[in-house]
Amino acid sequence: MAVLRKDRNTVIGILGGGQLARMSAMQAIQLGFDVAILEKEKKSPAGILTKKEFIGWVDQKKIFDEFIEASDIITLENEFIDYKYLEYIENKGKKVIPDSKTISLIQDKFIQKTTFQNSGIPVPKFLNVNETTTYEFIKSELGSKFVLKSKKMGYDGYGNATVKNKSEFTEALQRLSERHTEIYAEKFVPFVKELAIMVVRTKKEIKTYPIVETIQKNHICHTVIAPARVNEKIIRSVNEIAVEAVRSINGFGIFGIEFFLLEDDSVLVNEIAPRPHNTGHYTIEACTISQFENHIRAVLDLPLGNTELVQPYAVMINLLGKRNGVGVVQNYSEALKSNNVHLHIYGKAESRIGRKMGHITIIGSDLNKILLQAKKIEKQIII
Ligand SMILES: Nc1ncnc2c1ncn2[C@@H]1O[C@H](COP(=O)(O)OP(=O)(O)OP(=O)(O)O)[C@@H](O)[C@H]1O
Numbered sequence: 001m002a003v004l005r006k007d008r009n010t011v012i013g014i015l016g017g018g019q020l021a022r023m024s025a026m027q028a029i030q031l032g033f034d035v036a037i038l039e040k041e042k043k044s045p046a047g048i049l050t051k052k053e054f055i056g057w058v059d060q061k062k063i064f065d066e067f068i069e070a071s072d073i074i075t076l077e078n079e080f081i082d083y084k085y086l087e088y089i090e091n092k093g094k095k096v097i098p099d100s101k102t103i104s105l106i107q108d109k110f111i112q113k114t115t116f117q118n119s120g121i122p123v124p125k126f127l128n129v130n131e132t133t134t135y136e137f138i139k140s141e142l143g144s145k146f147v148l149k150s151k152k153m154g155y156d157g158y159g160n161a162t163v164k165n166k167s168e169f170t171e172a173l174q175r176l177s178e179r180h181t182e183i184y185a186e187k188f189v190p191f192v193k194e195l196a197i198m199v200v201r202t203k204k205e206i207k208t209y210p211i212v213e214t215i216q217k218n219h220i221c222h223t224v225i226a227p228a229r230v231n232e233k234i235i236r237s238v239n240e241i242a243v244e245a246v247r248s249i250n251g252f253g254i255f256g257i258e259f260f261l262l263e264d265d266s267v268l269v270n271e272i273a274p275r276p277h278n279t280g281h282y283t284i285e286a287c288t289i290s291q292f293e294n295h296i297r298a299v300l301d302l303p304l305g306n307t308e309l310v311q312p313y314a315v316m317i318n319l320l321g322k323r324n325g326v327g328v329v330q331n332y333s334e335a336l337k338s339n340n341v342h343l344h345i346y347g348k349a350e351s352r353i354g355r356k357m358g359h360i361t362i363i364g365s366d367l368n369k370i371l372l373q374a375k376k377i378e379k380q381i382i383i
C-alpha cells in the first residue's frame with residue numbers, strides 16, 4: 001500500500017504536539033508534506049504549525065477518528081499511548097510507524113527488558129516486584145544498591161528511585177505505587193559514562209548516527225557531546241547492539257537507545273525510545289540530515305539521508321525553565337550575541353522550573369571551547 005499521495009500533499013499524523021512533534025513537523029513541512037496533530041490542549045508546540053490541529057486524545061473516539069481520517073499515515077512522539085489505540089488505527093487500514101506490535105514491546109519497560117534479554121542484548125540484571133517481593137530477596141538477587149522503576153509512563157526520571165537500604169525501599173515503593181501500579185527492580189549500574197545512539201530504519205535501509213555522551217542532571221538529560229570520546233571497540237559494540245535492539249522489536253522509523261558504559265569497556269542497554277530523542281537534537285545542525293528529517297523519510301519509506309557529522313564536534317544543552325511564567329525567552333539579544341549558537345525555543349505557552357523549554361547546539365572543531373561556550377550561554381538565557 002503506497003502511502004505517498006500523488007494528487008495532493010501527503011498528511012503525516014503525529015500523536016502528540018510537544019517539541020519532538022514540532023521538530024518532526026518542521027522537517028515534514030520542509031519536504032512538502034502536511035501534518036495533522038492530535039494533542040489535548042490548543043496551541044501546543046506542534047499544533048500551532050498546522051491547521052489540521054485536533055484537540056483531544058485517543059480515548060475520545062470522535063476526535064480520534066477525525067484525526068485518523070485526516071492522516072495518510074501516523075507516527076508518534078512518545079511511547080505512552082496504549083498500543084491498543086494504535087491497533088485501532090491499524091484496524092481502520094492506516095499504518096502506524098513504528099507499529100502497535102513494536103510499541104507493545106517497548107511501553108512496558110519490564111517487557112522491553114525481557115524482550116532484549118531474550119534476544120541476547122545486554123541489559124542490567126532486573127526482576128519483577130509485586131506485593132510479595134521482599135527487600136531481602138531483591139538485595140540477594142541484585143545487591144544492596146538497586147533502582148526501583150515503574151514499568152510504564154516513566155520519563156525524565158519520574159518513576160525511578162534508587163534504593164540503598166530497607167527504609168529507602170519501603171519509602172520508595174510507597175511513593176512509586178501512588179502513581180504507578182506496576183514496578184520492577186534493576187541492579188544499580190556503576191557506569192563511567194552514559195552513551196546514546198540514534199538508529200533509523202526503513203524496509204530497505206538501516207543507519208546509525210554517531211554515538212554521543214549524555215550527561216543527566218537530576219535524571220534529566222542536560223548535556224550531549226557528539227561524538228562520544230570512546231574507543232573503537234566500544235563504538236563497534238554500541239552500533240551492533242543498537243541495530244540488534246531495533247531488529248529485536250521489529251522497529252521501523254527512528255529510535256534512540258540509551259547505554260551505560262562500564263569500567264571494563266562493556267556496555268549495557270538502559271532503554272530504547274521509539275521516536276526522535278532528546279540526545280539526537282544535535283543532529284539538526286551537526287549532521288548532514290537530522291534525526292527529524294530521517295524519521296519523516298522513514299515513516300514514508302523514502303531513501304534515508306547521510307547521518308554523518310558535518311563538523312568534528314557538537315554540544316547540545318537543554319534549556320530548562322528557570323522560573324514559572326510565560327514560555328518566552330526574556331533576553332533574546334543577550335541569548336543571540338554569540339554568532340555560532342543555534343537557539344531552539346519550543347513555543348510552549350508556559351514555562352515552569354525544570355521544564356524542557358528549548359535547547360542550544362554549538363558545532364565546531366574545538367570541543368573544550370564549544371562546551372565552555374554552551375555552558376556560559378545556558379547560564380545567560382532566561383526562559
Ligand atoms: N540501573 C541503573 N543504574 C544506575 N543509574 C540508573 C539506572 N537506571 C537509571 N539510571 C539513571 O537514571 C537516569 C534516568 O533513567 P531512565 O532512563 O530509566 O528513566 P526515564 O524516566 O526513562 O528517563 P528519560 O526520560 O530521561 O530517559 C538514567 O539516565 C541514569 O542516569
Ligand SMILES: [Mg+2]
Binds near residue numbers: 270
Ligand atoms: Mg532514559
